[in-house]
Amino acid sequence: MGKALDGVRVLDFTHVQSGPTCTQLLAWFGADVIKVERPGEGDITRSQLRDIPGADSLYFTMLNSNKRSITLDTKNPEGRAVLEELIKICDVMVENFAPGVLDRMGLTWERIQSINPRIIVASVKGFGPGPFEDCKVYENVAQCTGGSASTTGFRDGLPLVTGSQIGDSGTGLHLALGIVTALYQRTLTGKGQKVLCAMQDSVLNLCRVKLRDQQRLERGPLQEYSQFGEGIPFGDTVPRAGNDSGGGQPGRILRCKGWETDPNAYIYFITQAQVWDKVCTVIGKEEWLTDPDYAKPVNRLPKLNHIFATIEEWTMTKTKFEVMDILNEVDIPCGPILSMKEIAADESLYATGTLVNVDHPVRGAYITVGNPIKLSDNDVAVERSPLLGEHTDEILSQVLNLGEERIAQIKASGATGAPVRQAAE
Numbered sequence: 001m002g003k004a005l006d007g008v009r010v011l012d013f014t015h016v017q018s019g020p021t022c023t024q025l026l027a028w029f030g031a032d033v034i035k036v037e038r039p040g041e042g043d044i045t046r047s048q049l050r051d052i053p054g055a056d057s058l059y060f061t062m063l064n065s066n067k068r069s070i071t072l073d074t075k076n077p078e079g080r081a082v083l084e085e086l087i088k089i090c091d092v093m094v095e096n097f098a099p100g101v102l103d104r105m106g107l108t109w110e111r112i113q114s115i116n117p118r119i120i121v122a123s124v125k126g127f128g129p130g131p132f133e134d135c136k137v138y139e140n141v142a143q144c145t146g147g148s149a150s151t152t153g154f155r156d157g158l159p160l161v162t163g164s165q166i167g168d169s170g171t172g173l174h175l176a177l178g179i180v181t182a183l184y185q186r187t188l189t190g191k192g193q194k195v196l197c198a199m200q201d202s203v204l205n206l207c208r209v210k211l212r213d214q215q216r217l218e219r220g221p222l223q224e225y226s227q228f229g230e231g232i233p234f235g236d237t238v239p240r241a242g243n244d245s246g247g248g249q250p251g252r253i254l255r256c257k258g259w260e261t262d263p264n265a266y267i268y269f270i271t272q273a274q275v276w277d278k279v280c281t282v283i284g285k286e287e288w289l290t291d292p293d294y295a296k297p298v299n300r301l302p303k304l305n306h307i308f309a310t311i312e313e314w315t316m317t318k319t320k321f322e323v324m325d326i327l328n329e330v331d332i333p334c335g336p337i338l339s340m341k342e343i344a345a346d347e348s349l350y351a352t353g354t355l356v357n358v359d360h361p362v363r364g365a366y367i368t369v370g371n372p373i374k375l376s377d378n379d380v381a382v383e384r385s386p387l388l389g390e391h392t393d394e395i396l397s398q399v400l401n402l403g404e405e406r407i408a409q410i411k412a413s414g415a416t417g418a419p420v421r422q423a424a425e
């Protein structure tokens with residue numbers, strides 16, 4: 001088996017979550033990812049949300065698998081010189097610093113191009129060009145400015161952020177696609193290019209069904225939203241719709257057996273038109289099959305609250321897994337609400353490599369999420385994240401082919417960490 005990005009070398013100048021998720025994916029496709037970190041503390045996530053004193057946090061270890069780490073103070077002239085050497089030999093450079101940081105380092109696009117015209121420079125920023133382009137942005141800022149928060153939650157409650165990291169990891173995914181596309185184009189043109197993903201744009205891309213609804217709203221009420229059936233008038237903007245489905249099929253989260261004590265004893269139930277007859281049969285409401293008020297989807301819309309309350313009377317007599325078994329037997333799609341505890345114990349996810357147990361020399365074993373994208377000719381095992389500066393010597397000597405004297409000079413300058421003094425003559 002091969003490695004899809006074998007031979008691609010990535011200069012990973014990323015930190016926190018968005019950039020690192022992108023370069024971790026590239027590493028899982030076989031690219032050689034060299035993470036450049038500030039000497040001393042490295043990527044700030046190494047010490048954030050620490051659960052074991054002195055060990056790299058899960059925040060860091062779960063975002064930086066299969067990478068090599070070199071420490072470089074890029075504000076030190078020798079460190080900056082090494083960085084430029086890396087730019088020379090890398091195919092891709094990925095960064096997610098605040099706007100202007102790279103320019104302040106003297107690494108403008110023109111400068112990078114003059115060093116290596118084939119390099120692809122990929123950046124995550126909070127916003128694209130416009131009034132907010134200079135702003136620093138974190139996950140929840142992107143969720144709020146990309147349209148997700150205003151459309152998540154219940155109509156009469158606060159806007160809500162979601163646990164899915166659509167701003168950070170979502171943007172990392174978008175960026176990875178931009179990078180491999182630019183790599184493909186380079187095989188035709190021989191030239192590098194800039195790839196930019198704004199977190200606001202990525203969130204909006206994932207929220208496009210809500211912009212669809214905004215435009216539909218101008219032509220009338222959104223009939224599949226619960227509030228239509230409840231007779232509550234719509235305003236001029238897409239409301240929060242609780243657990244209503246974002247697709248054309250009505251859906252809700254319903255209680256299952258044990259809900260009184262188990263916060264996740266629920267199932268997502270969809271009353272898809274194609275399987276309506278089966279739904280009626282399964283829950284024992286055969287009379288709905290012939291009742292004109294229930295037989296047609298459009299007639300059901302004003303009665304959705306009653307319909308789902310009736311279905312819930314049935315789901316509450318079964319566990320979420322029993323409901324799943326019964327419904328899937330007759331091809332009715334549904335989604336048991338799985339807790340992280342249940343997911344972490346699911347052997348089938350380990351069998352596919354979606355979950356992986358990794359050993360780490362300082363923190364011991366931990367679970368991480370492996371590559372969710374399966375290629376039939378890409379064989380890369382998930383490896384632990386690197387310790388800070390673990391590969392500094394290896395990269396200087398074997399990747400940059402620097403001699404002992406030059407390496408000693410770089411180290412003496414303090415570019416890779418505290419200055420290392422050479423022995424007196």
Ligand SMILES: CC(C)(COP(=O)(O)OP(=O)(O)OC[C@H]1O[C@@H](n2cnc3c(N)ncnc32)[C@H](O)[C@@H]1OP(=O)(O)O)[C@@H](O)C(=O)NCCC(=O)NCCS
Nearest residue numbers: 016017018037038072073074075096097098125126136137
């Ligand atoms: C995430 C973010 C808000 C963090 O902000 P921050 O912690 O203040 O970090 P910055 O990106 O501003 O960069 C910090 C500084 O570290 C310096 N630095 C970074 N790596 C360095 C190194 N190896 N050696 C020396 N200096 C280094 C930079 O030069 C910069 O210095 P400057 O401001 O004096 O020019 C910001 O980077 C950002 O908005 N990024 C883009 C959007 C993004 O990706 N957000 C999501 C993150 S999950």
